[in-house]
C-alpha cells in the first residue's frame with residue numbers, strides 16, 4: 699500500500715537575502731541606488747516520489763540539495779508551491795526538533811501542545827506525559843518554562859514526544875545528532891525498535907554507512923531534483939560517481 703505520494707512537486711523559496719529585507723534596509727538601498735527586487739529560488743524541482751508502507755528510504759545528496767526541504771514538504775510543515783502531496787497515516791517528523799515549542803509555556807504544557815500538533819488528542823498526550831519526561835530525563839523540569847532548557851534538552855524533549863507513540867511514518871533528519879553521546883545511544887535504540895516493526899521510515903543523512911545498513915531504497919537529490927531512486931547501494935554509487943567522476 700502506498701503511504702506517501704508526491705506528484706510534480708515544485709517549491710520556490712525566497713532567498714535569505716530577502717529575509718533582511720525590512721523597511722530600513724529598503725530605504726537605505728533606495729538611497730544608495732542598490733535596490734534589488736526580492737528573488738526566489740527553486741528548491742524542489744518536479745519531484746515525483748511514491749513510498750510504500752514499511753519501506754525504509756534514505757535520502758542522500760550534497761549540502762543544500764533539498765533533502766530537509768523534501769522532508770518538510772512530506773510532513774506538511776512546508777506546502778509545495780505546485781503539485782500534490784498525499785500522505786496516509788500519522789507522521790512523526792523528527793525535523794528541527796522542538797522548533798514548535800512555545801518558550802513561555804511549561805515543559806508539561808508543551809508536551810500536550812506538541813503532541814496535538816503531531817495529530818494526537820489532548821487526552822492521549824496527558825497519559826503520556828510521565829513516560830515522555832522519563833525518556834527525556836526531564837522529570838525535574840516538568841513545570842519549568844521551555845525557554846529555561848538548554849538546546850540539547852529541548853531536542854531531547856522533542857525526540858521523546860515524537861517517538862513516544864508508534865507513528866505510521868517516521869521522518870528522520872540527521873536526528874541521531876540529538877543530545878550528548880550517551881543520549882544519542884538511547885535514541886538509536888528507540889529508533890531501532892521502529893526499524894523492526896512495519897513503520898515507514900524516511901531518513902536524511904550524510905552517513906552513507908548508516909543509510910546502506912538501514913535502508914532498502916536510496917533517493918539521490920541533486921539541486922532539488924531526483925537523480926536516482928532505487929536500490930540503496932546503487933543510489934550511493936551514483937551519488938559518489940557524480941562527486942568523483944574519475945573513479946570507477
Ligand SMILES: Nc1ncnc2c1ncn2[C@@H]1O[C@H](COP(=O)(O)OP(=O)(O)OP(=O)(O)O)[C@@H](O)[C@H]1O
Nearest residue numbers: 711712713714741760761762763764765766767768
Ligand atoms: N528558511 C529558508 N528560507 C529560504 N531558503 C531556505 C530556507 N531553508 C533552506 N533554504 C534553502 O533551500 C535549499 C535546500 O536546503 P535544505 O536544507 O533542504 O538542503 P539539504 O539538502 O538538507 O542540505 P544539508 O545537507 O546541508 O542539510 C538551500 O539552497 C537553502 O539555502
